[in-house]
Amino acid sequence: MIDLGHGEAERHGPELETALYRITQEALTNARKHGGASRALVDIRASDHCLDVSVCDDGNGFDSHARTDGFGLHGHARTRRTRRRNP
Numbered sequence: 001m002i003d004l005g006h007g008e009a010e011r012h013g014p015e016l017e018t019a020l021y022r023i024t025q026e027a028l029t030n031a032r033k034h035g036g037a038s039r040a041l042v043d044i045r046a047s048d049h050c051l052d053v054s055v056c057d058d059g060n061g062f063d064s065h066a067r068t069d070g071f072g073l074h075g076h077a078r079t080r081r082t083r084r085r086n087p
Helices: 014-035 072-079
Strands: 040-047 050-057 081-083
Touching: 014 040, 014 050
Parallel strands: none
Antiparallel strands: 040 050, 050 081
């Protein structure tokens, strides 16, 4: 099910829209691949000069403090809050 929320969304530049798409795509892929999620909720909200992306799912979860060999969430920390650019 897809719920696009209320009202008409403001468009952003193609670079920012592509980045948001890829970040969301990666979060959904990880939820399914690593967490076994079957359902997910994506929420994208705009505020003054920021876009916040939140992905909640019914997967297994993980220990965010566990050491890993990859970049994981730490590599995406800068992408969780993306500054909005004027086109």
